[in-house]
Amino acid sequence: MPCWALLTGIGVLAFILRWICLAETAAIASTQQLLGDAATYYAWAEKIAAGSWYGDTTFYQAPLYPYVLAILIKFGGVAVPGIRFTQAILGSLACVLLVASTKKVFGLRTAVVAGVMLAIYSPAIYYDGIVQKTSLASFLLCGLLWASLSIQSRLFVSSGLSNADPLSKSREEAAPVAVTPEHPKPIVYLFSLVAGLFLGLLVLTRENALLWIPLFPIWMIWLPSSLSRRQRFALAGTMILGLAMVLVPVAARNGSLGGEWSPTTFQAGPNFYIGNNAHASGIYEPLVPGHETPVYERSDAHRLAEQETGHELTAREVSRFWFAKSWSEIRQSPLSWISLLVRKTAMVVNHFEVPDVESLFIHQQYSVVLKLFSFWQFGLLAPLAAIGLVMTRDRWKELLLLYALIAVMIVAIVGFFILGRYRFPLVPLLIPFAAVGVTLFIQMVSRRRWRPLRMPVGVAILVAIVSYLPIHAENHLNASSLTNVAVAAGQQGDLGAAIMLLEQSNRMQPDIAETNYNLGFAYKQTGQMQPAIEHLVKAVQLEPDLMTANFHLAECLERIGRFEEAKLFYANILTVDPNHTGAVRALERLDTLAPQAQ
Template sequence: MSAPEPGRGALIGALVVFVVGLALRLAVLVQVEAHYPLADRPVIDEASYETWALEIAGGDWIGDEVFFQEPLYPYWIASVYTVLGPERHGLRVVQALSGALVAAGVFGLTRRLFGPAAGWLAGLGFAVHRAGLFMPALLLKPNLFLPLLLGLAALLALGLAPPPVERRSALRRSLGLGCLAGLGALLRGNMVLLLPILVAWPAAAVWRRDGARRALALAAATAVGVLAILGPVATRNWVVGGDLALTTSGAGTNLYGGNNAQNPYGRATEFDWVRGIPQFEAADWAHEAERRVGHELAPSEVSSFWLGETLRSIAADPSLHARILWNKLRLTLGAYEVPDNHSLDWAATYVPLLSPLVPGYALWGSLGLAGLLLFVLERGRGARRGGGAALAILYLLYLGTIVATVTSMRARLPLVPLLLPFAGYLVTRFLAADRDPKRLLAAVAIGAAATLIPVFDAHELQQDLDKREFNLAVYSVEAGELERAESIATGLARRYPGTSRVETLLAELESRRAFASLEDPEGDRAQAQSLLQKALGRLRLVVEHPQTNQRERFRANALAAWIQLQLGNGPAAARRFSDALEFDPADEALRFGFANALHLEGHVDEALEQLRLLEPTPQVLARIAELTGQ
């Protein structure tokens, strides 16, 4: 099997794959924007990225804190918004174009490595890949990371270190590798783990042929590329935050998040002390770390604390952590698209083109893993054996970074363009005259088993869907869509009776309906009072239940505080506000409410003390003036 040279056929093939990929992504985008309930409401990381991007586009290019989230994607959104205007549809179209280009790039890379037939299967495989079709509709980092990682893979697989007569070209490619690696680290924190390996990679490629001096020169060029990207970011973190962080201060928390007893499968999850919303996440992790050590910590010290907690847990129970790593490996190799900000299976109930019948990881993972295994067993037959080996090594390295941290659909998606070329290799070997049927069958059986044997049972999968339903109910309450929220909450209450999250949601609905009735001159005041008492009863049970975690107790206390304040019950409101502020002492809205509750109790001086802790907004200044009679 010989690899063809680029030519007219390659360009036509890439164009066909691009058109197919773009057409499908735009069709999915139309359905998402028409029917998906979260299309007009970016959630969790999406909301954080968009808010941050709008601040950047508005002129705040530097910021004033050490980065907690990787910064490159918000800056990318800001650039697109600056050119096209702050409108999500335009950004999504750009992301659809990027996804289609990745499909074309997979075609080209695979064709160069394993031939035309392999290129067609791999390129069209990504063009129609179910998760890849959905991603451009979301404001998430894989949309920018996918083309970057594919470019890095192409550099490694298609001849990073050319013959000695092309030394300048080798240095340029090594420098480019370093730049891509640095940009990758600003998109995915797990790429930081690969930086030392990627810096050494060019040196390893030429060491035997060109000697130590030449190898070190290439490694130095790669390191310069990395530092050219990350150096300014580290400097910026030091200048604005007075703390040394190469990229972000979230490395330790990310590692802990995927490696602890509370999270046996290493999925994205909310811990007892963390609200899974980036607006609060950094402060919640810091507050818990400071509570445990008993003093304030710098952002890098917070990261180091959680890294230390992870290492201590591993040392205390290595068998537990071996099981966690095994679970993450099974999930990452398996067919199930593990939800994070979004669930692909839940989205498919609204978007027909995301139906489970559309080819997804169940197919491509099975074929790709089988092809990778066969490639290893056959030692990569063909003219581009070294390129295939480089691609296999990069796949395994990136897989390792996911297993070491947190696994999810969006974390795994970048593996698909690295795996699909081996699906193409499998097909070409199946068609080859010198194929070994027994070896082929064994590879396919192992690939299918690793991908298709389920990790979760039907109940666990239903819980994942119900979590999306719960989130939709919360968003519906915030949007004032109480009927939709109540319909969802009623169903959840039947399936999960008495759980703290559902009880707090029901209390929120009851309080909203009650206050709407009280504001209505013709509303039923008696019924409203009954609803408020019922809501407070639910919240009291949540707060007093010994198994309620810190986060849910905080939410219940905060809601109960606002209800009591609206009812004019100063002492009860002050007590609930005080309890809520123990979880989040930096919440200015809660502290403002606490001040008002203290005033209701008659504690004017204490109320003023609380108000003076807040940012001097017009509302705060007006309240201070009111209490002081000025």
């Protein structure tokens, strides 16, 4: 079958699966009523589309995704369903690009396996269907791999095994093949420029891709080829030019608004603290309990930093403050931090897809496609990729770029905190190795070559064991995701559905403060004060600093005439936030009522 037909077939397969999943999950409340980052991105995109293309503040979150959404809204007239449909197309194109990339190092048969693997990978289908930047980042990463490996396929001086059957001949039998012409064709420099553009766009989507920037020019200069030193530096310079074309305008724009140049955002410091402070668990926890949304993230980081330093800070100074605070706490207990790093490293390969606001677990309840391919997740990908990594180790020079990208991304993930969508960039990098691992394993078994399988299988078993260690509080995280769906239902005005979902979440995990708070608030909205007070009291007991729970509990107590108790909770709020206007006014109101009561 022609290569173009295989590429088309994989793209169509990927799109059909994603389109079916979109239809199946359209009724989920959090798909219709966006929450968390999704709501922030969409609101930001609407503001941009309304005319605020330049903006008025430095970037705190990666900007490319909301700008892409703004273009879709402004010039395509699309809303959330149209965005999800567009992402299904991007996800399908990513599969095609991964096939084209894998073919350049492992051959067509392995490339087709890799494309099918990404097409049916259940987290990939899920992320392509929610309003998050993961889909865009995956497409850009696959584009970066395609451009980079296109350079390698034209320049690399190999042993001739790149696209041959790895078992058909030994390395000694393979004749050296120099692919490089004496003077490289201009298309090589074009691919280098395109690689720089893709990397720059990826950095504006996933800030931790910044750590990849040094790898590419070093790799281009080191890459075994017949290029002269001057040609190698010209190739690296072309790539840097493409990168600069994307990042320099953003840095200048940030400088014009904040007085400080930054090619991306100013949230690295707070994120590093969240992932490495003395009480860090390895997953996301807000600086202020109850402020899990982007609405608060920037203001909380800025306010807390200025409170502790006692003076105003710029965006860069806020980031530096949180880095310094992190290292201070790390120095106080270095062994605890090392233990945390080990735990986070295990989290990276864990089978569980750690949710943020939305959850694969919830979407699987609605989608036959996600249920059908639920077996194909990180817990299976990591061991299969381990087989491929071990079995291709003799080709390390040719695969060095992929090794480096994987290693640096793991460091970047472990250095902050773990979410399923944060580790997703590893998926397009590992799938080619999983594909070659499967194909080589099948070849060796069919030829009864057992000895070479001992090490790969042993490593794969070890990775599989680590992947299924009970590291995450899965029930707790899934219940929290169900709470978020309930919140979305409540925001749509369906309080009955919200209460039903919240009660289900509370049965799954009764000790979640946020669930009890939202359940109490929902009962309060329906006028059921007694169950409202019960759940709000439990929320405050579980999380005393959850100020919204304190406030609504105080209001409920005030409504049923328990004024003295209400005053205690209002006062508790002011100990944390002295400027809380609602609590200040409530205490003034209750103080005026006291003489009347007497």
